[in-house]
Amino acid sequence: MNIDQFLSEIATAWPVSRWTAVGVVVGCSGGADSVALLRGLCELRKQELERLERVESVPPSPGFIVAAHYNHALRGRDADADEALVRELAERLGIECVVETRSTQKGELSSDEESLRNERLAFLKRHAERLGARYVAVGHTANDNVETVLHHLFRGSGPAGLAGIAPHRSLGKDVVLIRPMLSIQRSDLRGVLESIGQSWREDLSNRCTDYRRNWIRHKLLPRILEAFPNAESAMARATESQRDWRDLVHQFAADWLDENVRLDHAIEVKVDRTTRSAIVIAAMQRLWKTQNWPLRDMTMLHWKRLYRTISGQSDKRYQLPGRIEVVCSLEYVSLRSKLHPILPLDV
Numbered sequence: 001m002n003i004d005q006f007l008s009e010i011a012t013a014w015p016v017s018r019w020t021a022v023g024v025v026v027g028c029s030g031g032a033d034s035v036a037l038l039r040g041l042c043e044l045r046k047q048e049l050e051r052l053e054r055v056e057s058v059p060p061s062p063g064f065i066v067a068a069h070y071n072h073a074l075r076g077r078d079a080d081a082d083e084a085l086v087r088e089l090a091e092r093l094g095i096e097c098v099v100e101t102r103s104t105q106k107g108e109l110s111s112d113e114e115s116l117r118n119e120r121l122a123f124l125k126r127h128a129e130r131l132g133a134r135y136v137a138v139g140h141t142a143n144d145n146v147e148t149v150l151h152h153l154f155r156g157s158g159p160a161g162l163a164g165i166a167p168h169r170s171l172g173k174d175v176v177l178i179r180p181m182l183s184i185q186r187s188d189l190r191g192v193l194e195s196i197g198q199s200w201r202e203d204l205s206n207r208c209t210d211y212r213r214n215w216i217r218h219k220l221l222p223r224i225l226e227a228f229p230n231a232e233s234a235m236a237r238a239t240e241s242q243r244d245w246r247d248l249v250h251q252f253a254a255d256w257l258d259e260n261v262r263l264d265h266a267i268e269v270k271v272d273r274t275t276r277s278a279i280v281i282a283a284m285q286r287l288w289k290t291q292n293w294p295l296r297d298m299t300m301l302h303w304k305r306l307y308r309t310i311s312g313q314s315d316k317r318y319q320l321p322g323r324i325e326v327v328c329s330l331e332y333v334s335l336r337s338k339l340h341p342i343l344p345l346d347v
């Protein structure tokens with residue numbers, strides 16, 4: 001892949017005219033993927049502004065790109081070198097760089113993958129809101145997508161998990177998280193960076209912090225590719241169709257939620273003996289999101305159990321992860337969190 005093909009892949013996934021006139025915060029770790037993303041977006045923006053200048057006399061664009069780096073402060077000098085690379089790159093590209101260093105006071109925060117990811121996302125969202133940016137762009141690649149799907153598969157995830165990494169999703173009211181490099185292979189990105197003489201930092205933490213993800217990346221996938229050389233693009237196609245199915249089910253689920261769920265002292269879900277489990281489960285997952293209940297702790301077994309309850313096949317009182325209490329009556333199933341107040345139902 002050469003640089004033009006690379007830029008065109010990004011522009012196909014995320015048409016340039018959509019974002020050059022608004023603010024974009026680019027999450028940049030200093031690793032190859034996000035360095036390539038930052039370089040790619042800055043180049044596309046520059047080309048678009050030059051094009052506009054040629055065809056018409058346009059007022060200066062109100063849009064901007066800001067590089068944002070979250071220093072996890074976990075790997076001492078390595079973490080500082082990541083930060084330095086992002087700062088230098090932003091300076092060279094003539095864009096603002098925001099950096100935040102994680103507080104490392106003992107016992108204050110946990111350092112598992114999920115907590116770090118959540119903190120990072122909260123940081124990116126916070127700065128996008130502060131700067132009035134419309135988008136947060138991150139550098140997930142085609143390989144990340146395949147690895148995520150396999151990981152979900154082995155954990156027994158439902159259809160939503162097998163739909164892979166979403167190309168975009170809302171991060172609250174005014175900010176959209178976008179992943180414009182999901183069609184690009186990691187190795188191609190590195191080739192492009194080498195061809196333009198752009199260095200990056202090897203993310204050593206990637207190798208060790210998430211053992212199972214890295215086992216999939218370094219051990220399993222190479223074996224799969226020996227037997228199925230096109231497995232990665234085949235899986236990407238499969239997840240794309242899976243996404244269509246998921247979107248369809250989500251539409252039904254939203255309607256089902258409107259008709260069958262009401263808020264009272266608890267969340268009251270009507271017992272429904274006819275609707276298929278896929279729709280009821282998707283509706284419950286949507287409900288969990290609206291309430292900020294811990295989705296990740298819910299396995300398919302929990303969702304199935306809840307579905308059996310809602311479809312009138314069990315009437316026991318029990319608790320789900322995150323201390324969600326389930327109580328059944330003849331016509332309604334009440335759900336109540338022991339930790340959170342009830343929130344409105346719109347996502």
Ligand SMILES: Nc1ncnc2c1ncn2[C@@H]1O[C@H](COP(=O)(O)OP(=O)(O)OP(=O)(O)O)[C@@H](O)[C@H]1O
Binds near residue numbers: 120137144
């Ligand atoms: N320290 C960081 N500061 C800012 N942005 C980051 C940082 N680390 C990662 N990102 C952004 O997130 C993208 C994905 O990184 P990575 O694969 O490590 O992340 P993740 O969000 O944990 O996702 P995954 O679900 O694949 O584990 C990067 O390409 C980059 O855009």
